Amino acid sequence: MQANTIEVMAGRFRNSDGRKARPYTKGRQVDRLTKAEIKALIGESPRRDLLIEYLHLIQDRHGHLSSKNLAALADEMCLAQSEVYEVATFYAHFDVVHEGENPPPPMTIRVCDSISCELANAEKLVHDLEQASLKDVRILRAPCMGRCATAPVAEVGHNHVDHATLKKITEAVAGKHIHPAIPDYIGFDDYCGSGGYRLWKNCLKGRYSPERILDDLDTSRLKGLGGAGFPTGRKWRIVGGYEAPRLMAVNIDEGEPGTFKDRYYLESDPHRFIEGMLIAAWVVGIEKSYVYIRDEYPAIIALLKEEIAKVQSAGLADHLEIEIRRGAGAYICGEESAMIESIEGKRGLPRNRPPYVAEVGLFGRPTLENNVETLHWVRDIIEKGPKWFSESGANGCSGLRSYSVSGRVKEPGVKLASAGITIRELIEGHCGGMLDGHKFKSYLPGGASGGILPASIDNVPLDFGTLHEYGCFIGSAAIVVFSDQDNMKDVALNLMRFFRDESCGQCTPCRSGTEKAARLMAKPEWDMELLEDLSTVMTDASICGLGQAAGNPINCVFKYFPEDL
């Protein structure tokens, strides 16, 4: 580094007392041209919280992040080089290239290797792609892309290929089809034409009071549909009770393997969510909302930018500043406090609690964090009446659930059904039954985190809290169905590798525990004592839900599928 500088400057520096000073400046220097380029790219007065957005700008322009550009960015933002570097290397969608290293090929193919895609032979697809020796292309494995009903899935550039085959992918590569396909959705005019934003306008006219909306939410028993199931009305009241200014963070970082309901709603009816967000902000007294969207959903980023702009032009969002933020490939940012860190432009490290984000959230302010589907239901609950929602449940449960179903069923997809239906009712009544030649063996009730249940436990209502006694939980209602052709030891290893790859690395139990567990679980024989100890320490001592749930696959295999070991 800086060899030229050293030669040119050598011997020319002397301190006043005649001692030799270091003949060069320490560390990596910034060249002026690059700094001017970076300045032109990110604009005047850079904001610390936009670091990840700036990294995207550079990565999008150059296809990677060179040391030269990163150093210039750090300098322009008055940040330590290490601070920029640690953020750039945390997120999977950034490619940092050091001096003397080759940048990645111009085109990237990501193949999903999470559980639903693995069931659909993603492994063979990766192998075939590697054998095909495509020119100027690199092939990467990637975690769940939220398209599990059309597994296996690959992404060519930002173009997702459903039911991916070698042929489909090579055609996309040859045709340079690298941009996301924008789905056919209900746009602003159509949404308004069918009564959309009427409720919101009525709120502004004073026909509804914030208290009335809160009461309806309480009566509806709507709960946080991101997975935690916290009563929505109560959350809104809590945040509203803290001193202003208050902020909002909308969680569209749908990364739990097997979950794709949020994508489904945003790609079909995005304004229903926007109207819910406007109402939430008004009721709670929020002045700015950050909409955090995972980078795996480029079509949604594009369409929400367009549709939110329309809402703003129509004068419907005058009380609320809205900022869209783009994730960069990190499952952990779906954890609410990690998302807040990421919105602040940092690594997505979950925070220790207390304090809770409702009190001390974004930029230290009280923050309302809601999942997108939770907000999606607000309009219907107020318009149809809260009992319409609360009385939609089954088997003693309350409300509706959007089950994301994938795996060995005939008709996978998002199934809107009663909260509390059983897995049998879901498979037989909503998914056309099992695939031919497959016998129902087991299921994930809540993605990678929610544990694994055997087919024998098929009469338990699927809802928040009901699966606790079986060591499982429903979370985001990502149901992955397995058959007699699937080995649960292999399934558990896939899930553990996902946790290992997506652990933020902050706390010992999760960082080290998932790594050790994945090593031990790849062995032909499982060491029960060691794996149970790992599960215990991850569950009891991890900072956040990722580590606390990472032991679930281990426990469930020992408990329910000893014959698979």
Next chain:
Amino acid sequence: MGNTIRFTLDGKTIESSDGETIWQAADRVNIPIPHLCYLPQPDYRTDGNCRACVVEIEGEGALAASCLRKPAEGMVVRSDSERARKSQSLVMELLMADQPSREKAHERESRLWEWAETLDTTSSRFPARDSIDRDLSHPAMHVALDACIQCNLCVRACREVQVNDVIGMAHRGHHAKIVFDFDDPMGASTCVACGECVF
């Protein structure tokens, strides 16, 4: 002293005033709780990442980091329950799995080894991580990340205590790595060798 509360720690009733953490209160009454990423020195922010200091709080699901958690009136805390001790020891055993053996340890009298002895966990049943090369690029200091426990004390020393802004924690998960600038050799980085991170 205003806002005095009473809580129970390992069966003892302790009076604590506003702002003190469970660990600090325990230290004051001579109840030792393991701690690695927490350095009770001025200017060192508590971070709660190593989880060696976890304690069991009655009525709560997961264990809590005592270095961060503040006691509340009537709280019942155990640092010596079977569950708390098990996690404290397992955290230590996980870290020990990735350490050079005691004979080859770079600093045998370090706090890590002291606590390992106290917890009777100087070896590990878990498989070790892949080996890590040493950085010998600096004339005065060597960087031996094979002994790193990712506690980020050196990041806090460099960034927050001395405000030299050289050291960072890069990458994520089990790849998380202490770096100088852009993962440069220490000797070629902007490090001014202040020595705070060695402390």
